[in-house]
Amino acid sequence: MSQTVPAQSDAASQSVGRVGADADDLQAKRDWCRIVLKVQLPAAPPGRGASAQPPARAALRQPPALPVAPPPPRPTQLQHVINERLMTFADLQNQIGHAPHKNKLGGAWKMSSKYKAVEREMGELDQDVTTAASATLSAIASAGSQQQIQDDLSDKIDKLIDAAKAYRKKHANDAGKRGAADALAADATRYQQGLRDQIDAVFQDPAFANVKDHLTLEQAMSAKRLGINFADCRLNDFNDTKLDASKSQAGFGAGKMNTVAKLVHADGVPRIFKPEPLTDGGTAKAPKVMGIDLNAPHYGNRNIASRAVADALGTDVLPKTQYAMHNGQFGMLMDMAPGESLVKKVTALSPKGQPYTYKSKVKPWKDDSPPSPKARASLHSQLNQLEWCDLITGQMDRQPENYMLDFQGDQVKVTGIDNDLAFGKNSKGIDYTANDGSTSPGRPQLIDKATLDRLKGLDFDRDVKPGLTGLLTQEEIDASRQRFALVLRHAQDLESKGLVVDDWQTWRAPDGKNASQYLADQKGGSLFERDFKKYFEDDNLM
Amino acid sequence: MAEAAAWDDAALEDSALEEAFLTYRDAGLRMPPVPRELARALDELGDWHFATTAADLLDREDFLAAARTAETRPEVGFGQVGHGVASWYLCYRLILDPVAVFVRRRFGGISEDGDEGVRQTANDAAAQIEELIVLSEAARERGELPPGQRLIVVLDDRDGSFWQAGDGPAQASEDALSEALADLRPPS
Numbered sequence: 001m002s003q004t005v006p007a008q009s010d011a012a013s014q015s016v017g018r019v020g021a022d023a024d025d026l027q028a029k030r031d032w033c034r035i036v037l038k039v040q041l042p043a044a045p046p047g048r049g050a051s052a053q054p055p056a057r058a059a060l061r062q063p064p065a066l067p068v069a070p071p072p073p074r075p076t077q078l079q080h081v082i083n084e085r086l087m088t089f090a091d092l093q094n095q096i097g098h099a100p101h102k103n104k105l106g107g108a109w110k111m112s113s114k115y116k117a118v119e120r121e122m123g124e125l126d127q128d129v130t131t132a133a134s135a136t137l138s139a140i141a142s143a144g145s146q147q148q149i150q151d152d153l154s155d156k157i158d159k160l161i162d163a164a165k166a167y168r169k170k171h172a173n174d175a176g177k178r179g180a181a182d183a184l185a186a187d188a189t190r191y192q193q194g195l196r197d198q199i200d201a202v203f204q205d206p207a208f209a210n211v212k213d214h215l216t217l218e219q220a221m222s223a224k225r226l227g228i229n230f231a232d233c234r235l236n237d238f239n240d241t242k243l244d245a246s247k248s249q250a251g252f253g254a255g256k257m258n259t260v261a262k263l264v265h266a267d268g269v270p271r272i273f274k275p276e277p278l279t280d281g282g283t284a285k286a287p288k289v290m291g292i293d294l295n296a297p298h299y300g301n302r303n304i305a306s307r308a309v310a311d312a313l314g315t316d317v318l319p320k321t322q323y324a325m326h327n328g329q330f331g332m333l334m335d336m337a338p339g340e341s342l343v344k345k346v347t348a349l350s351p352k353g354q355p356y357t358y359k360s361k362v363k364p365w366k367d368d369s370p371p372s373p374k375a376r377a378s379l380h381s382q383l384n385q386l387e388w389c390d391l392i393t394g395q396m397d398r399q400p401e402n403y404m405l406d407f408q409g410d411q412v413k414v415t416g417i418d419n420d421l422a423f424g425k426n427s428k429g430i431d432y433t434a435n436d437g438s439t440s441p442g443r444p445q446l447i448d449k450a451t452l453d454r455l456k457g458l459d460f461d462r463d464v465k466p467g468l469t470g471l472l473t474q475e476e477i478d479a480s481r482q483r484f485a486l487v488l489r490h491a492q493d494l495e496s497k498g499l500v501v502d503d504w505q506t507w508r509a510p511d512g513k514n515a516s517q518y519l520a521d522q523k524g525g526s527l528f529e530r531d532f533k534k535y536f537e538d539d540n541l542m
Numbered sequence: 543m544a545e546a547a548a549w550d551d552a553a554l555e556d557s558a559l560e561e562a563f564l565t566y567r568d569a570g571l572r573m574p575p576v577p578r579e580l581a582r583a584l585d586e587l588g589d590w591h592f593a594t595t596a597a598d599l600l601d602r603e604d605f606l607a608a609a610r611t612a613e614t615r616p617e618v619g620f621g622q623v624g625h626g627v628a629s630w631y632l633c634y635r636l637i638l639d640p641v642a643v644f645v646r647r648r649f650g651g652i653s654e655d656g657d658e659g660v661r662q663t664a665n666d667a668a669a670q671i672e673e674l675i676v677l678s679e680a681a682r683e684r685g686e687l688p689p690g691q692r693l694i695v696v697l698d699d700r701d702g703s704f705w706q707a708g709d710g711p712a713q714a715s716e717d718a719l720s721e722a723l724a725d726l727r728p729p730s
Binding site: 068069071072074078081082085086087088089092093260272274280281282283284285287299334341343345346347348350352354355356357358359360397399401402417418419420421434435437439 | 554559560563566567570571572573574575576577578581587588589591593596597598599600601603604623624625626627628629647648651652659660662663665666668669672673675676677679680697699700703716717720
């Protein structure tokens with residue numbers, strides 16, 4: 001039986017393999033729809049399928065698009081020892097790439113009538129799901145067929161469950177077949193229970209009108225699985241029919257995991273599109289410390305909420321972000337920040353004269369064109385605004401590559417990017433360190449007067465919470481409220497110590513130091529001290 | 543090399559090792575070396591993440607603590623990990639009896655778009671690590687690396703690179719791998 005829903009992620013494909021997994025598995029509950037929309041009968045009857053040999057993965061892969069150059073020649077003895085000791089790329093290259101092993105069973109299965117009944121019901125369900133899921137929302141809404149779709153699919157699922165039960169009864173003495181039938185029935189039940197809620201979530205979204213002419217039911221359900229509110233979708237403006245292909249660029253990024261595109265729509269503004277992941281399979285420490293649910297990380301929502309905090313503080317140091325669709329995928333569409341990060345490629349020569357490349361912080365201006373006093377003041381001001389935004393959002397990853405700098409004479413633009421690691425439900429404090437996986441500099445040591453004034457005028461529930469609601473969980477909003485109170489207290493503490501900066505060019509600390517000198521003398525707490533102090537000292541800009 | 547003999551074609555098929563090789567190869571990357579005794583324990587922990595333990599591949603401090611503990615059991619892990627559009631790294635974490643390697647190279651972010659130099663450097667490093675492993679084991683056998691101590695090599699685009707032989711001084715260098723290799727090679 002063929003898969004029913006195209007354009008699913010790799011992670012979704014893997015979920016097929018979860019059929020038969022623990023029915024109480026949290027992820028399975030979240031992925032209820034994905035599992036059943038993708039459900040397939042095994043090539044053999046349940047309980048026997050495990051013996052079947054699928055084609056080898058190596059044989060299914062396309063030839064590599066980027067051939068790997070051979071290693072440098074080595075002394076024979078050294079190569080021999082390496083071969084003995086290690087599984088290396090070269091070793092595997094010799095082994096992998098063969099034709100698929102022949103199916104030892106020849107595919108000649110004798111199928112029982114009960115098995116065929118299960119297969120038939122699944123085929124019909126597949127067909128119905130395909131038909132229903134490919135209808136556009138506007139067509140369904142205008143025909144008033146939402147309820148009919150729910151009822152029809154529910155009936156089909158009932159029949160599938162009945163067929164699975166009959167199969168189970170026939171094979172009551174075969175633990176493998178019994179288990180497979182139980183798992184199938186459990187998956188189908190879960191799907192049935194969730195289906196109605198999921199379709200309701202689509203049609204009852206207050207911003208349904210934003211998307212109804214652009215999405216099929218399946219796409220809309222996919223958005224709901226990703227935790228996307230239609231209010232955050234700008235599909236009228238940002239869809240592939242309005243794309244300027246000559247200025248857009250797919251594969252804007254080298255990594256396979258990081259499939260990023262630069263998109264330019266009718267308004268001519270370049271933006272970065274990143275598909276929204278359903279789950280986060282990583283083992284990084286920070287998201288776990290923060291309490292981000294890796295089964296439903298909703299990183300796009302965290303970026304949108306971060307910008308809402310920046311808006312509340314009256315700054316644009318975080319980019320505008322919304323959801324869009326590109327190539328049938330939902331993703332985050334972020335204004336492309338101008339300029340470059342501090343981190344750049346450096347090429348050097350090894351002692352043997354071989355070039356090697358690494359990435360390192362590099363001074364963001366040329367020796368003969370250091371930033372003017374006005375530009376330095378602007379840099380200070382915006383770095384400080386970014387620090388305060390990050391403190392409120394609980395941002396854990398403000399490494400040097402995660403903000404962009406654009407120097408244009410006296411004008412400087414600082415933009416924080418990759419705002420995924422924010423708003424953890426566990427982030428109730430404002431002091432996180434590298435031990436927690438944080439790369440942010442910590443509590444700011446100064447506060448811009450405009451930022452202080454805005455901050456003191458904000459009431460969390462009145463002014464901040466509305467920008468977070470619907471994007472974050474209640475626990476995450478509650479943690480944000482606690483954090484906000486601590487941020488306000490820290491700001492008032494700095495104010496009481498005379499550490500409020502009204503003019504970054506002329507300001508002096510109580511001890512007479514200017515802003516650069518004062519921050520340079522502090523241990524941590526500022527992007528300036530971490531990332532710019534050296535360059536200011538080298539170029540006598542302190 | 544009993545393990546090596548047991549690691550035949552059938553064992554490789556559909557293994558995490560095969561997936562790792564294919565994943566790296568398809569990206570034009572040389573899969574970093576996996577000691578044969580760890581090959582069976584290698585698991586696919588996520589997309590682009592292969593390891594024998596669940597250690598965080600980005601966590602340098604955790605690696606250093608493990609590498610500086612004599613009792614740490616052998617482990618290997620590698621992958622491309624990160625988040626967002628710029629925060630991506632090609633990582634490798636290896637701890638063996640005489641040697642420990644940590645690699646955290648920026649790779650896959652938008653600023654590395656199509657950067658062949660970054661890819662070539664990653665591939666060169668993978669080949670060098672193959673040599674580092676066998677040469678460090680030879681050095682241990684020659685008694686040049688005292689038992690309980692490791693040669694530690696860190697290649698880190700984020701917090702800087704260094705290498706350190708046993709309880710000797712940490713030598714900061716962006717070319718730490720070449721320098722450590724040069725230190726290991728017996729004079730010709």
